[in-house]
Amino acid sequence: MAGLNETHDPARKSWVESANAPDTDFPIQNLPFGVFSVDGGARCIGVAIGDMIVDLTALEEAGKLTPGGSIKVFGDGVLNPFMALPQAVWSETREAISKLLDAEGGDQDLSLVAQADAELHLPIFVRSFTDFYASKEHATNVGSMFRDPNNALMPNWLHIPIGYNGRASTVVVSGTPIHRPNGQLKGPQDEVPGFGPCRKLDIELELGAVVGTPNPMGQPVTAAQAYDNIFGYVLMNDWSARDIQTWEYQPLGPFQSKAFATSISPWVVTREALEPFRKPAPERVKQLLPYLQEKTPNNFDIDLVVELAPDGGKPSVICRTNYKYMYYSSALQLVHHASSGCAMETGDLLGSGTISGPTQDSFGSMLELSWNGRDPLEVDGGSRTFLEDGDTVTITGSCQGNYRIGFGDCAGKILPAPEFGG
Numbered sequence: 001m002a003g004l005n006e007t008h009d010p011a012r013k014s015w016v017e018s019a020n021a022p023d024t025d026f027p028i029q030n031l032p033f034g035v036f037s038v039d040g041g042a043r044c045i046g047v048a049i050g051d052m053i054v055d056l057t058a059l060e061e062a063g064k065l066t067p068g069g070s071i072k073v074f075g076d077g078v079l080n081p082f083m084a085l086p087q088a089v090w091s092e093t094r095e096a097i098s099k100l101l102d103a104e105g106g107d108q109d110l111s112l113v114a115q116a117d118a119e120l121h122l123p124i125f126v127r128s129f130t131d132f133y134a135s136k137e138h139a140t141n142v143g144s145m146f147r148d149p150n151n152a153l154m155p156n157w158l159h160i161p162i163g164y165n166g167r168a169s170t171v172v173v174s175g176t177p178i179h180r181p182n183g184q185l186k187g188p189q190d191e192v193p194g195f196g197p198c199r200k201l202d203i204e205l206e207l208g209a210v211v212g213t214p215n216p217m218g219q220p221v222t223a224a225q226a227y228d229n230i231f232g233y234v235l236m237n238d239w240s241a242r243d244i245q246t247w248e249y250q251p252l253g254p255f256q257s258k259a260f261a262t263s264i265s266p267w268v269v270t271r272e273a274l275e276p277f278r279k280p281a282p283e284r285v286k287q288l289l290p291y292l293q294e295k296t297p298n299n300f301d302i303d304l305v306v307e308l309a310p311d312g313g314k315p316s317v318i319c320r321t322n323y324k325y326m327y328y329s330s331a332l333q334l335v336h337h338a339s340s341g342c343a344m345e346t347g348d349l350l351g352s353g354t355i356s357g358p359t360q361d362s363f364g365s366m367l368e369l370s371w372n373g374r375d376p377l378e379v380d381g382g383s384r385t386f387l388e389d390g391d392t393v394t395i396t397g398s399c400q401g402n403y404r405i406g407f408g409d410c411a412g413k414i415l416p417a418p419e420f421g422g
């Protein structure tokens with residue numbers, strides 16, 4: 001399935017004029033899938049093109065695009081039925097949509113919806129959510145802060161993609177407001193814990209991989225299969241309560257500190273759209289076991305930017321980094337996840353783990369950017385160590401080559417903690 005084809009042709013233009021602007025996230029070479037509605041109507045499947053949306057649900061109803069043959073796959077308001085189809089059908093559908101939108105020979109009678117008039121929804125039914133810890137820079141920073149700078153990485157880290165099973169129920173689409181969580185807190189001087197609003201509310205800049213092709217229980221997958229089994233990718237902010245985490249995480253790992261919210265961007269950028277931007281993993285410090293050895297470049301060159309805007313204030317860039325730094329690719333995470341015989345399902349979401357680069361302005365969490373509160377960040381009208389109520393955090397991402405592949409926004413605003421706990 002891998003490889004470049006005419007849908008990647010940089011010379012291809014669209015009759016949708018806004019898709020030909022050099023700074024658009026959604027040129028004809030991107031064609032990300034999402035879910036939208038207009039005026040509170042039914043949820044439809046769409047593909048973003050420039051500042052417009054192609055309504056695939058309408059095309060399927062009209063018999064112009066029938067990826068499922070006689071079975072409708074664009075009528076459920078989520079991408080899962082389409083993602084469950086064979087990988088060859090994903091490619092054929094992308095090719096068909098590209099042809100419909102082509103400036104030469106496309107179908108200019110196609111009706112489009114302006115993105116400005118549409119509400120975007122969670123694009124997938126999230127079957128399960130697993131979160132990883134796969135950036136060596138991030139793991140080294142956290143280990144240096146809380147353990148020992150000379151032995152920052154745990155002994156297992158260079159051999160195994162570390163992860164935990166998260167909460168699918170609180171994965172939300174960009175734009176959904178996020179309540180500051182309440183939880184058990186205990187400072188080092190406190191004799192007993194208290195209960196109240198988190199005081200160290202943080203972001204985690206991540207990329208989410210969406211599994212399309214399942215593997216049955218008991219049947220592991222190879223690295224090559226795992227790469228192909230991923231349907232696409234979204235930007236992710238895995239909101240985290242650092243103080244709740246500190247008290248609760250031993251011995252079974254994070255729980256409520258990570259369970260309250262995870263935001264994802266509304267457009268799923270397909271694995272196929274990212275094909276021209278593949279990058280090899282960083283050099284291995286220790287040789288990985290054979291089942292974790294990749295024969296193809298499974299990382300991507302994706303520039304990532306995080307902005308923080310105080311309530312009523314202007315956004316400030318607080319981080320610039322790139323996904324290519326990740327030590328373990330999403331494909332390797334999927335290999336490891338299935339290696340025990342764990343069934344991975346259509347709609348499973350794998351969080352990359354916080355994406356940090358080598359320099360202080362490329363760290364993907366406020367924990368690292370402020371070095372656990374030691375070095376406050378300058379933002380419009382003040383400074384921050386962690387998030388305050390009213391703050392809006394926006395993640396953007398894009399690949400830049402002969403054309404630009406963008407992900408849209410992944411944004412969320414912090415609301416005060418709900419009253420609870422007496």
Ligand code: MN
Pocket residue numbers: 131132204206238351353354
């Ligand atoms: Mn995370």
